[in-house]
Amino acid sequence: MSFIEEIEEVGIDAEGRIYVRPAQTNFNRIYRAAMEVHWDESQRRLYSPVPCKLTHGQ
Template sequence: MDENEKDRILKVEIDVSGKLHLTPEKKKFTLIYRTATEVHWNTEINTLYSPKPRDWTYLEWFKHIIKVTKEECYCELNITEQTEWVNIPNELKKEITKAQQWL
């Protein structure tokens, strides 16, 4: 495969337990646990998610999830103007949006 697949991120959310979730539009990452990177797939709601941040910030987890899907699963995930933001503080949304340009 020469070029990575691309998919849009429909939603970025911090759930009630403090985990960061990314909802891809089409792609499913059911085997991502095999990467042993602490990035997981929730089959019930079709989201990639991180553990509740301990040593890393939410921004670092966002970057990590994007990097793992790109390097290990050959899929480039991108936020768009239509991405829904749930329980994401405005400052974090700005940081994620800015960081996406460099990933």
């Protein structure tokens, strides 16, 4: 089953993580379906960790 969710806001927080704030839906169980995507209950937004930085040798 699929549905359409309006996006209220997209941004980068003070810690450098990208986030998406849905208009209505709560994704508090997102960890069961996705890796590296988390739900911040207090901010009501999905976020991913800061990407790791690679050096030239990697």
